[in-house]
Amino acid sequence: xxxxxxxxxEAFRQEVREFIRREMPPxxxxxxxxxxxxxxxxxxxxxxxxxxxxxxxxxxxxxYGGMEASxxxxxxxxxxxxxxxxxxxSIIQAVGYIGPxxxxxxxxxxxxxxxxxxxxxxxxxxxxxxxxxxxxxxxSLKCRAVKxxxxxxxxxxxxxxxxxxxxxxxxxxxxxxxxxxxHKGISFFxxxxxxxxITVQPTINMANVHSFNQVFFEDxxxxxxxxxxxxxxxxxxxxxxxxxxxxSLVAAAVSMAKRGLDDLVEYCKETKxxxxxxxxxxxxxxxxxxxxxxxxVGKYMVYRVVSQQARKEPGSIEAAVCKLYNTExxxxxxxxxxxxxxxxxxxxxxxxWVRMMGRFQKSYLYAIAMVIxxxxxxxxxxxxAMRGLGLPRG
Amino acid sequence: MDLGLSExxxxxxxxxxxxxxxxxxxxFVREMEEDERGYSPEFWQMMAAQGWQGIVIPEQYGGxxxxxxxxxxxxxxxxxxxxxxxxxxxxxLGAMxxxxxxxxxxxxxxxxxIATGDxxxxxxxxxxxxxxxxxxxxxxxxxxxxxxxxxxTKLFVPDAHVTDYMLVAARTKESASPEDGITLFxxxxxxxxxxxxxxxxxxxxxxxxxxxxEVRVPKANVLGxxxxxxxIIQGVKSKAAVAACAYLVGLxxxxxxxxxxxxxxxxxxxxxxxxxxxxxxxxxxMIIDVDxxxxxxxxxxxxLQENEPDAEMLVSMAKAxxxxxxxxxxxxxxxxxxxxxxxKDYKIELYFRRQKWMELMWGDxxxxxxxxxxxxxx
Ligand SMILES: Cc1cc2nc3c(=O)[nH]c(=O)nc-3n(C[C@H](O)[C@H](O)[C@H](O)COP(=O)(O)OP(=O)(O)OC[C@H]3O[C@@H](n4cnc5c(N)ncnc54)[C@H](O)[C@@H]3O)c2cc1C
Ligand SMILES: Cc1cc2nc3c(=O)[nH]c(=O)nc-3n(C[C@H](O)[C@H](O)[C@H](O)COP(=O)(O)OP(=O)(O)OC[C@H]3O[C@@H](n4cnc5c(N)ncnc54)[C@H](O)[C@@H]3O)c2cc1C
Numbered sequence: 001x002x003x004x005x006x007x008x009x010e011a012f013r014q015e016v017r018e019f020i021r022r023e024m025p026p027x028x029x030x031x032x033x034x035x036x037x038x039x040x041x042x043x044x045x046x047x048x049x050x051x052x053x054x055x056x057x058x059x060x061x062x063x064y065g066g067m068e069a070s071x072x073x074x075x076x077x078x079x080x081x082x083x084x085x086x087x088x089x090s091i092i093q094a095v096g097y098i099g100p101x102x103x104x105x106x107x108x109x110x111x112x113x114x115x116x117x118x119x120x121x122x123x124x125x126x127x128x129x130x131x132x133x134x135x136x137x138x139x140s141l142k143c144r145a146v147k148x149x150x151x152x153x154x155x156x157x158x159x160x161x162x163x164x165x166x167x168x169x170x171x172x173x174x175x176x177x178x179x180x181x182x183h184k185g186i187s188f189f190x191x192x193x194x195x196x197x198i199t200v201q202p203t204i205n206m207a208n209v210h211s212f213n214q215v216f217f218e219d220x221x222x223x224x225x226x227x228x229x230x231x232x233x234x235x236x237x238x239x240x241x242x243x244x245x246x247x248s249l250v251a252a253a254v255s256m257a258k259r260g261l262d263d264l265v266e267y268c269k270e271t272k273x274x275x276x277x278x279x280x281x282x283x284x285x286x287x288x289x290x291x292x293x294x295x296x297v298g299k300y301m302v303y304r305v306v307s308q309q310a311r312k313e314p315g316s317i318e319a320a321v322c323k324l325y326n327t328e329x330x331x332x333x334x335x336x337x338x339x340x341x342x343x344x345x346x347x348x349x350x351x352x353w354v355r356m357m358g359r360f361q362k363s364y365l366y367a368i369a370m371v372i373x374x375x376x377x378x379x380x381x382x383x384x385a386m387r388g389l390g391l392p393r394g
Numbered sequence: 395m396d397l398g399l400s401e402x403x404x405x406x407x408x409x410x411x412x413x414x415x416x417x418x419x420x421x422f423v424r425e426m427e428e429d430e431r432g433y434s435p436e437f438w439q440m441m442a443a444q445g446w447q448g449i450v451i452p453e454q455y456g457g458x459x460x461x462x463x464x465x466x467x468x469x470x471x472x473x474x475x476x477x478x479x480x481x482x483x484x485x486x487l488g489a490m491x492x493x494x495x496x497x498x499x500x501x502x503x504x505x506x507x508i509a510t511g512d513x514x515x516x517x518x519x520x521x522x523x524x525x526x527x528x529x530x531x532x533x534x535x536x537x538x539x540x541x542x543x544x545x546x547t548k549l550f551v552p553d554a555h556v557t558d559y560m561l562v563a564a565r566t567k568e569s570a571s572p573e574d575g576i577t578l579f580x581x582x583x584x585x586x587x588x589x590x591x592x593x594x595x596x597x598x599x600x601x602x603x604x605x606x607x608e609v610r611v612p613k614a615n616v617l618g619x620x621x622x623x624x625x626i627i628q629g630v631k632s633k634a635a636v637a638a639c640a641y642l643v644g645l646x647x648x649x650x651x652x653x654x655x656x657x658x659x660x661x662x663x664x665x666x667x668x669x670x671x672x673x674x675x676x677x678x679x680m681i682i683d684v685d686x687x688x689x690x691x692x693x694x695x696x697x698l699q700e701n702e703p704d705a706e707m708l709v710s711m712a713k714a715x716x717x718x719x720x721x722x723x724x725x726x727x728x729x730x731x732x733x734x735x736x737x738k739d740y741k742i743e744l745y746f747r748r749q750k751w752m753e754l755m756w757g758d759x760x761x762x763x764x765x766x767x768x769x770x771x772x
Contacts, residue, residue, distance in 0.1 A: 285767035300689035385674035
């Protein structure tokens, strides 16, 4: 039991912190994912600078542009990125779980083709898993891939595909054996978004932003090199990527929550009501204190996962526990932020009256997405109960 | 950074679990609830033979010189087994402040005997005002010749009636700041003028009313300096709060484990109740609360041990969180057990009652949240 970081890790923390301060766009709002056009461009420019440092994918092998960083060093990196709200939304999916899937299951050729462009900050990937009829029950997906000579021909609809309109490549789950049980007839593909037959149609989210899309595949012909892993092994690969997805986002998210709280505390200190600081209000104190505690608890859930990885202990439900707790905590934090701002809490960032750049207004909307995406809270609870605790299926 | 147990801690934990499963079964816990003393001298001596009372006492005073986080690992097992008796009182409330603030003579006098299980100690802090803060210490101690004379009432004093000595906090000076003017006395529990009354509590643990009537304490028995006892007490309070957290972690883990076993076995509607999603999701929430409690407790314990600047804030965070999280766990534990949970025939109710005890000790959630807020303000 030792909560101290090594001198090397602390030095890296300082280096990352200074880098972010230097390279962050001026007046950066620090939204969760840079989805609006201007933010997206600034985010991509920032990733390019990260790439010059070799810092796009700390966990990856050096030969593909990574750092082979230890779990603790990755944690330090994620904490700093999160706390400073660094604009790395465009690489989270590729670095967090798409790259790792290719690393584990890809051929030499696939690795060489796909990984370096990610660490070079050149290529954006999206995830084509969900379908209109296959959300939580992902394995019931209907999108079909049929073998035709050496090629595969894909037909079907994907939905909620984040960043599809900005992506060069897409990971895609499609059914390759309709006769097999539903988990056993799915394959995992790497699809070039320029391939003829792909149509991307925007969906506007409730924050009034074009963040995700519906993607239609009509007789889309891809080569045999598009298949990742074995035919019909797709569910297995997807399950692993979903595990990675759960843990990759959370470390940064907890630090981002901490930043939100720190800003809120500052705001309350400076804001005077009837000559007294907001922090003197017992109800406000209570709320802030409660959030400070909840964030601290979430932090050590992340640390526990990292410790396990460092000890090379097999994890089971810890990543699900982490995702479930922290995304639900973010929902509460956003609400606390808005409540403390009172009527001002509802204002959009463009309003001249806005306070705290409207961050809580925005995170209040986006926090709702995080308890659904990446496996909803209910699905996490199911995983914990059945996979983790061995409770019988209903 | 590593949240796992060290090899030594792993061994300690396993040894403690084996020992307690054998020596501290449910029947013993229930027996001690009925017992007027609340502990058994035989069991106390067996624990001493394990070296537990001396776990944080340095070897030069007869202990094993392990760390505070080691003690926390042990206390987690105590919570799991619901170990009754004056262990936390003696070790955390007694030995630790003597070790920190005692003179060499006092250390020699008390610590070796504590380590061998020959001395039981507690701290008499709270009074009928039931406050944990310095202004809760109102009982006067008046200098008189080579003694101080104590008059007043201490309330909610853990295990006082079985102690050999008590550390008693009393007011020796009135001043503008309540933290100034408190003195800690090492009081022989058999001194003339002391009267103990055991309180009937929800957990059937043994807290006492201790009445002091013209009790004379030699000046040599002051721990630390006259009027300057509060910082010592603050140190004790922090450690005691984390000790309570560790007990709650073990207790809630065991409540969880017991409920999980029950839900896998109990059949209703032709299937185990653990197959109903309403029950499954309770378990997911429970494990979050147990794990959340465990790691914030470890962090607070480690921060105290290492004298980290934010240690006190972390202690308050841990206690505030554990108080409410473990209450949620034991409430679910009751619900999952249905009717049987409401009886004395089955162990789950023990966890439910004891959780409330430890929740209230050393500050409830509102109290600690306010301390956290004060630190946020700083
Ligand atoms: C912002 C955002 C971005 C996304 N980006 C992508 C992306 O890039 N690529 C991609 O493929 N997908 C993406 N998704 C989709 C996401 O993975 C799905 O929304 C998610 O899997 C839930 O599916 P659904 O929306 O169809 O809801 P449903 O599965 O219909 O669920 C509706 C409700 O029923 C509950 N429920 C369902 N099954 C159970 C059960 N067995 N037990 C208890 N409760 C249950 C759910 O928890 C939920 O509360 C994104 C989603 C969001 C919100
Ligand atoms: C104080 C007290 C007085 C009582 N007095 C009487 C009395 O006078 N006469 C009498 O006949 N009975 C009496 N009862 C019994 C009472 O009716 C039962 O305790 C109650 O019906 C629950 O049954 P059980 O205890 O067997 O729990 P179980 O049915 O085993 O339930 C255990 C847990 O599983 C849950 N569960 C069970 N089925 C489902 C499901 N389908 N979906 C989701 N969750 C489920 C329950 O909600 C509970 O949390 C009394 C009980 C108490 C506590």
